[in-house]
Amino acid sequence: MTNQVALRESARPVPATAVATTVVETDVVVVGGGGAGLPTALFSRWLGDDVVLLEKAPELGGTAKKAAFWYWVPNNVPMRQKGIEDRYEDYLHYVARLSQPSRYDPTSATAGLSEWEESMARAIYESASPAAELLQERKALVYRHCPDVPDYWSQLPEDKAPYGRVLVPADARESMSDGGECAVRDMSAAADRDGVDVRTGHRVQRLVTDGDRVVGVEATSAAGERVRVLARKGVVFATGGFTHDDELRGNHLGVPAYRGCAAATNEGDFVRISTGVGAQLGNMNYAWMCPVPLERSGRPDLVGMFSVAGDSTVFVNRHGRRVVNEKTPYNELAQTFFAWDGASGTYPNLVLVQIWDQRAQDASASDEYGRLIVPPGSDDSHVIKGETLKELGARIEERLAGQAARTGGFMLADDFAANLPGTIDRFNGFARAGVDEDFHRGETAIELVFNGPVPEEPGRANPTMWPISETGPYYAALVTGGTLDTKGGPRTDPDGRVLDDQGTPVPGLYGVGNCVASASGRAYWAGGATLGPIIAFAHRAAGAVHADAQSQTH
Amino acid sequence: MTNQVALRESARPVPATAVATTVVETDVVVVGGGGAGLPTALFSRWLGDDVVLLEKAPELGGTAKKAAFWYWVPNNVPMRQKGIEDRYEDYLHYVARLSQPSRYDPTSATAGLSEWEESMARAIYESASPAAELLQERKALVYRHCPDVPDYWSQLPEDKAPYGRVLVPADARESMSDGGECAVRDMSAAADRDGVDVRTGHRVQRLVTDGDRVVGVEATSAAGERVRVLARKGVVFATGGFTHDDELRGNHLGVPAYRGCAAATNEGDFVRISTGVGAQLGNMNYAWMCPVPLERSGRPDLVGMFSVAGDSTVFVNRHGRRVVNEKTPYNELAQTFFAWDGASGTYPNLVLVQIWDQRAQDASASDEYGRLIVPPGSDDSHVIKGETLKELGARIEERLAGQAARTGGFMLADDFAANLPGTIDRFNGFARAGVDEDFHRGETAIELVFNGPVPEEPGRANPTMWPISETGPYYAALVTGGTLDTKGGPRTDPDGRVLDDQGTPVPGLYGVGNCVASASGRAYWAGGATLGPIIAFAHRAAGAVHADAQSQTH
Secondary structure (H helix, E strand, C coil): CCCCCCCCCCCEEEEECCCEEEEEEEEEEEECCCHHHHHHHHHHHCCCCCEEECCCCCCCCCCHHCCCCCCCCCCCCHHHHHCCCCHHHHHHHHHHHHCCCCCCCCCCCCCCCCCCHHHHHHHHHHHHHHHHHHHHHHHCCEEEEECCECCCCCCCCCCCCCCCCCCCCCEEEECCHHHHHHHHHHHHHHHCCCCEEEEECCEEEEEEEEEEEEEEEEECCCCCCCCEEEEEEEECCCCCCCCCHHHHHHHCCCCCCCCCCCCCCCCHHHHHHHCCCCECCECCCEEEEEEEEEEHHCCCCCCCCCCCCCEEEEECCCCCCCCCCCCCCCCHHHHHHHCCCCCCCCCCCCEEEEEEHHHHHHHHCCCCCCCCCCCCCCCCCCCEECHHHHHHHHHHHHHCCCHHHHHCCCCCCCCCCHHHHHHHHHHHHHHHHHCHHHHHHHCCCHHHHHCCCCCCCCCCCCCCCCCCCCCEEEEEEEEEEEEEECCEECECCCCCEEEEEECCEEEEEEEEEHCCCCCCCCCCCCCCCHHHHHHHHHHHHHHHHHHHHHHCCC | CCCCCCCCCCCCCCCCCCCCEEEEEEEEECCHCCCCCCCHHHHHHHHCCCEECCCCCCCCCHHHCCCCCCCECCCHHHHHCCCCCCCHHHHHHHHHHHCCCCCCCCCCCCCCHHHHHHHHHHHHHHHHHHHHHHHHHHHCCCCCCCCEEEECCCCCCCCCCCCCCCEEECCCCCCCCCCHHHHHHHHHHHHCCCCEEEEEEEEEEEEEEEECCEEEEEEEEECCCCCEEEEEEEEEEECCCCCCCCHHHHHHHHCCEEECCCCCCCCHHHHHHCCCEECCEEEECCCEEEEEEEHHHHCCCCCCCCCCCCCCEEEEEECCCCCCCCCCCHHHHHHHHHEEEECCCEECCEEEEEEEEEHHHHHCCCCCCCCCCCCCCCCCCCEEEEHHHHHHHHHHHHHHHHHHHHHHCCCCCCHHHHHHHHHHHHHHHCCCCHCCCCCCCCCCCHHHCCCCCCCCCCCCCCCCCCCCCCCCCCCEEEEEEEEEEECCEEEEECCEEEEECCCEEEEEEEEEEHHHCCCCCCCCCCCCHHHHHHHHHHHHHHHHHHHHHHHHHC
């Protein structure tokens, strides 16, 4: 047994006639055992199909295991039970407005989306709730409803159901941060209970084809064993995105994002494996984004910064000035780092510095949601300390110098120290008044959800702000933007069938989750906008594999 | 004979054993007869290879025919003759600093570029000049040197040879705007003279393969004839980018750019055709960008706005405020439109409005370089007129309403009319002083080159600015950002060999120009940074096809 992952080999498909060492045969091969693969395997199994699940890592869970596992389910059963209306047209307008803002057209039947985009959006609306109910019914994923959690853009007029679309695993803690552990544990147990043949430590290298049809995969184990698994009905990839492949990120993402917190095995395998059978790639330019501590990017234990905790804290740029509402939801906050300045030919905000005081350190430290203000005893290798702002600035400069080779030599500007006290003064004034005149911090509902633990201050108007102390010690961390995971890959139809350049399915090949093209464009509609749709598509793909095989037989 | 282009069919490769209607055999098939295909065909022919050139359009020229055809040739012969030093290390630092600003590292041997990127940059440095010289020697493309044209970033300390790298066709007019006509005419004549078998009206649909090897292509004519052209030595694609494919632009480019001025046949054919043989895609996220008049985007006669002409003119946003130096070189100016505002979830500058007065209309009208101030008698369908600023604003609003379905309903803000006079006052003050305190207009060398015709004003400090008149009539146009052409596609080695997922060449398959991955990342180093490298790679690919076939034989 090994803890290693097998090396990557050539992804070119091999014909079924080629020799393999070990041959296994089943109905459905599911590749990847995370938030997409586990439900796909379960849904397939519950349809009566034999399933082999191949996972590259030594254990199941993938990125989902590190996640809070909120799942966004439009028009879900608890909403309907509570009388919260969530009509398809309203949902579609919300989705279209955010996913394709330069094409949104409320007067069109598809709200400006392409036919494919609208069909994918419809699939989510129609199938996320039945999928969630089935998982609950089979005790594979029991949920609790979060009526008080708003969408990330609940303030938009297009959001007609701003509260109620989020579910979480029933026994997640109150802060909901450990939902992934719960969900992976319960879905894994269900897979074991219901007879899914789970094989960890198996890296799928390539497809096995018979003419135009995909009939299986070849995998290698870390020990070097080569295994061919033939699929009588179909192969479903659920292998995650390409967060941990620098070449794919650099050649596809619209911004030079750093590595984020996807499972270390998310290396874009399906992008490579699928091109050999002519798959059409979609949505390669966008990712689920989040801020990350620059110095920890690339480490497998990284957790993206989903919540900027604290009230007496600000982000400042290399000039010591605020440039953003620090409580902006993570996907949008992460864009800030990649604003391009065409006059200087630089990313002027590539690194921002979070600064906080002792009050925030004492009251807002937390090891949840990737917060950078961490409790004593935690890994604080990203934390910079200074007794005075001047000393803090010097320490920041040292840390930046240590990162120069991965930031294009990003350093503080000469006016950082001069500007910083004025920036803090101005913020402190806003904090006292409760109104951030520059960036409107704390004015939307979701910001309060992600505010993190802050001291009780009876009567204050804005819980997201408090004046930063005039005396040290001070703390800081270097922050940039990364991919929670990417959301591009082979395009599928709404039932998970991988499509070729003409939109025709590649027979026998399916995909679900972050390894295939998301129709969300650039948007992150709400917490759980990853996993809710993934469960919907897992349900649909399992059904399509089953039905396609039946229609072939008859 | 037909003027139409054949419809697109499935791009899946076919084995050589499959039947075809007409079969032609040659040494080298070149697909595409524009700025990359023509020199590739010539270089191949001059090595003694038989060449069939297949062009989809009814005539040769592609995007190059519409271009000024500057070509950027580092360390070129006239530079050396004039004693202008252009060392490889200096060139590399300039290229790396701009192409990968977040990875630029002057202390590394590759200046922070990947091994592949450095090898491609080196190929340009080593081969652009020999290629230009050979084209000149064979009278296929005679150049004149432009010692007074600066690079687009000549102001950077990394640019050690800021002047002298640009060549243009020798008999282009003084303004250099018609270089493409000259170059296509002369290279076409040379192809005819030297026996290249040119076949226009042939759309290549797919590859013909023999096992792993590409041995030819299948094309269809607009009349529906199917022709197979077998290549004894190799197939070189030079089919341009994916400017005119909305799906590919939307699913790959980092910003929602509009269609720009590439030839209408640039529909991403090679992206589709190459994926079926497992090609690895590179640099799919970036494009050669330029501003375009919104209302003309998508028209085949569009010319990108390479020069914002005039002094008494500004760009304003929907609030009636300036947001950019209007004379910024086009690639960077075009980025302005796609700045994302994460607070509102919008592209607030998706459309900017160029405004000018009668003085600019009288003195700066021109039909060159895509300028929007056009002479009487030209197509002025993009021009909006108003006797007063108030009337102009009302007309602008009408025009924007007409474009709402393709802009996400982009309209002027309520404060546009109130802010505009103040914006003009402020600009006029800058114009009188000769210093733009907000955006530094006219402070770099390249801005003066692209300033366009402006009235003689003896003694003024800044030829790019003049106060806008206090009385009408006024003129305006809606401006957004588009792709001159894209610069992503299958990745090749520095000799044009298309690479698979492991970086191994796909035998028999080559690519040159905007249809393959550029190593320039996001950068537009200088005028001619498209065509100079293209000529270098055309030379190298022709050599590689020839040499690879020889090494196979022996």
